[in-house]
Amino acid sequence: MHRTDLIMIGELAARTGVAVSAIRFYEAKGLVEALRTRGGQRRFLRADIRRVSFILIAQQLGLSLEEIAAELRRLPAGRTPNAADWTRISTGLRERIDGQIAALERTRKLLGTCIGCGCLSLKKCGLYNPQDKAAQRGAGPRYVLGDRATEIAEVG
């Protein structure tokens, strides 16, 4: 175990493309952990590059930091994913992607029905159906559709 097994925050940032401030933020959120030097500086394990990489990939797939944290907490040793963990996790991610694609395809089909009819009649065209969470993953408060859109009346 060389001294070089520990890396500084700046290197972790450079190797992952994430800002230093973001890594500190992730630590505050419990997504990564750091040792400290006597002087109080963070020292990361080289393996944390992988851990941060995982965070980025999962984020791209639409998981919130909260969800990613939950996923990481489920790791056996409480540590950075190894090959087996990764297989399990990425299989789960793939299911998620499949779901997203299916939702989009449903929406596209509904939209196809609507093109030409120009109705925008909600009951008929069904574009509001709470099942269609299509691009629902968005900024903050998107609960409107899904919480209340159930009792939508027909237009007109």
Next chain:
Amino acid sequence: MHRTDLIMIGELAARTGVAVSAIRFYEAKGLVEALRTRGGQRRFLRADIRRVSFILIAQQLGLSLEEIAAELRRLPAGRTPNAADWTRISTGLRERIDGQIAALERTRKLLGTCIGCGCLSLKKCGLYNPQDKAAQRGAGPRYVLGDRATEIAEVG
């Protein structure tokens, strides 16, 4: 033109499933317009139910309110979409969906390559490629990937 052609904000809210506060917010953003009674209360056209419906559908597809406003401003008469407008707009939306699906399929393929290898080696597996904006449509500051992820090194 009956008096009943005008509806109160509460009815517009009920008919679209949107909160009253959200409708006022949309008005402030220029997405809908309202007449006013002598007493200062808003009165909407019945057709605005359609307009708000459009906002919701477009939102589900991932358009920001800014983009939706732009789309609505392009309407010929500056009014609620009719059948022809809707055809034009929804065709555009469908292209957008196609793009989203394609991005997700690319990501899924990359993930497939990674399952089993467990590498998380960024260069090799390519899950970071800035082209893959997959689920990139997310909360606020997501510029990290795309702005800086270009110079990502391979995981050690």
Next chain:
DNA sequence: GCTTGATCTAAACCTCACTTGAGCTTCCAA
């Protein structure tokens, strides 16, 4: 005329995922 419920405005607050800034400390190579 009165009461009740709907509406009004303005400003403050919320979440998420971070960034920025101020003011100060540590580390390390020359």
Next chain:
DNA sequence: TTGGAAGCTCAAGTGAGGTTTAGATCAAGC
């Protein structure tokens, strides 16, 4: 030994898309 890059903490700011609250006013039925 020293100077400057890199690190530290804590608080506040950002932006999207709204909600909540407070206090006042309006509209309609009895």
